[in-house]
Amino acid sequence: MDYIEQTFSVRFAYRVFFTNHLFSPDNALFRDFLTETVTGIPKKILFVIDAGVVAHHPSLQEQIKAYFAHIPGYTLVENIMVIPGGEQVKNTEAAFYEIIRAVDRHGIDRHSYLVAIGGGAVLDLAGYAAAVSHRGIRHIRVPTTVLSQNDSGVGVKNGINFQGKKNFLGTFVPPVAVFNDYFFLTTLSNEEWRSGMSEAVKVSLIKDQAFFEWLKANAVLLAGRNMEAMQYLVKRCAALHLQHIAGGDPFEMGSSRPLDFGHWSAHKVEQLSGFTIRHGEAVAMGIALDSAYSFLLGRLEEADAKTIVAVLKALGFSVTHPLMDIQNEESPVLKGLQEFREHLGGQLTIMLLESIGRGVEVHELDTALLQEASQWLKAC
Structure with a gap:
């Protein structure tokens, strides 16, 4: 028997933060996370937001733009994506490919970040798109529901439904960070x-x-x-x-x-x-x-x-x-x-x-x- 064998391990580490009003100007948590490791390589930030979150927090997009106006080394993609929330968004591949095209169009590379804000379905979807773009780009989750803050959003699973089967397509890839903002829970039904x-x-x-x-x-x-x-x-x-x-x-x-x-x-x-x-x-x-x-x-x-x-x-x-x-x-x-x-x-x-x-x-x-x-x- 003639063969070559290799064994290796990959270490994953990520933190789950707990806060209120994540994008308030005086909340340095997100900013400090992004700037704690300075590499000198320009980075971009692409946001994907659950439409339900936008409906309940209509000033959120402007808050994000103001928050990123003065973070050195980072360029915010001005075209913040808003996609439907809920399990239905995972039932077809349309939104998945929409995110993939945005990653390509805006040049989101492996040093940049895709940030998803929303319930578990949007996080699953965006995480899957991040995991397969360039074989993996950095993904940050901002869960906005009880279910995503305490369970799905803090885990390592990503995926979409296929042919009526839940999470048939997907990956196991951890986010680089999770930010649980309790304020989002106040507007839940x-x-x-x-x-x-x-x-x-x-x-x-x-x-x-x-x-x-x-x-x-x-x-x-x-x-x-x-x-x-x-x-x-x-x-x-x-x-x-x-x-x-x-x-x-x-x-x-x-x-x-x-x-x-x-x-x-x-x-x-x-x-x-x-x-x-x-x-x-x-x-x-x-x-x-x-x-x-x-x-x-x-x-x-x-x-x-x-x-x-x-x-x-x-x-x-x-x-x-x-x-x-x-x-x-x-x-x-x-x-x-x-x-x-x-x-x-x-x-x-x-x-x-x-x-x-x-x-x-x-x-x-x-x-x-x-x-x-x-x-x-x-x-x-």
């Missing part, structure tokens, strides 16, 4: 405010019992839009997410997906609803279903399953939906299991619960028991 909290419930259930107890104790405050409580939720959830990424399989080369607890059905019900059901809403239902299944399987105490459902409801979530109803083996949501298996690479690996704060992986789900779990949730 009640639905968007609530939606992101399901990911906090998820990570607490599989990793941190104390955090779940905090969520339980503060559910009324969180549902009532208490900002101090939300800031704690965002920061704690983001920290747990980053700890997981550093845990040994950040690019998900294996079949284990602990952070996808509740997601096999959530992804499918999003698609079945034409993405009218928000991701966080679908995840809440998926968490409820898998918690009920864990109980009926004999792994989780019934009292714990009922507590999980009660906390989800206290936060304002529905725990089931007609599209989540499992009547038999032909129920549409069950197709999510096969798609999840394909996404993982062939072996089905599902995270269930042994207790609150402790997850366990299984490699098969019983359809009859899933049907029973679906009906149990209806009675809750």
Whole structure:
């Protein structure tokens, strides 16, 4: 046998910052990050902004232009891109290629930055475009929703949907930095405010019992839009997410997906609803279903399953939906299991619960028991 072998590793490092009014003239956080490493090479900054953010913050573009007027070594691309937000923007490749063309047109090179401001869908899309342009240009995320600030925006995944399959096209590439500006949360709709909290419930259930107890104790405050409580939720959830990424399989080369607890059905019900059901809403239902299944399987105490459902409801979530109803083996949501298996690479690996704060992986789900779990949730 004649061959040459090489092994190498690549170190990734990025910081997640927490602030208010990121582009205020007296907030030096973003400016200091950009200027802390001076190379002498001129750099450009291209902004891509979620149209929903622009609608709620109409002065944002002018604030950005004023902020960058006096940062040495950086040239702001005056033509700030505004693209539609929400999951629909990921369902075609149109916006993806629009960003690619802008990178080419404005000469955004590997020393320059693509900055995305918006919800998780816009961040996924822009991150994917950044990852494949010039084989990777520097990407900065500014998440503007609870869901993106505490979960998707602080991670390493980028992507778009393809042929009805969520995130079928994508990459694992970390951003160079994430800036969580809490002020953006103040203009969210009640639905968007609530939606992101399901990911906090998820990570607490599989990793941190104390955090779940905090969520339980503060559910009324969180549902009532208490900002101090939300800031704690965002920061704690983001920290747990980053700890997981550093845990040994950040690019998900294996079949284990602990952070996808509740997601096999959530992804499918999003698609079945034409993405009218928000991701966080679908995840809440998926968490409820898998918690009920864990109980009926004999792994989780019934009292714990009922507590999980009660906390989800206290936060304002529905725990089931007609599209989540499992009547038999032909129920549409069950197709999510096969798609999840394909996404993982062939072996089905599902995270269930042994207790609150402790997850366990299984490699098969019983359809009859899933049907029973679906009906149990209806009675809750």
